[in-house]
Amino acid sequence: MGKIQGEGDYDAARRFRKAEEDFVKTGPVEQKAKEAEEALDGPEGAELEKARIDTAKGAKPR
Template sequence: MSKPQDPKDPDIQGEGNYDATRRYDKAATDFVKSGKVEQAARDARPKNEAEAEALRKAEQEGKSHAKGEDPALRKGS
């Protein structure tokens, strides 16, 4: 029988790794505050039409596995 995991255990991974969540949240907040978001978005654009088409196909493939759009995405629109 396995023992319950202690949320303070540094070895917990996945959704139970609270320390990793805090580090990620801080890094994301720091990145937004850095002013580098617009440049990163420009750098992430497809380099050519073939790359853009590959991204569209990948998006459609992902959507084909989805159960549906999250209604929360439509709030306020």
């Protein structure tokens, strides 16, 4: 129902968007932000930054 092969899935997109909204409203946003900051400052920081730059350029995640 409402699915488009190759271009996306409307139902999945709606579920993802709803879950994302719910997390922002009720999830541990501050905690996750602190965890992300600690990861960037930690030993994996350089690798995470490289992945961020690569995906911003359109590279697919490994």
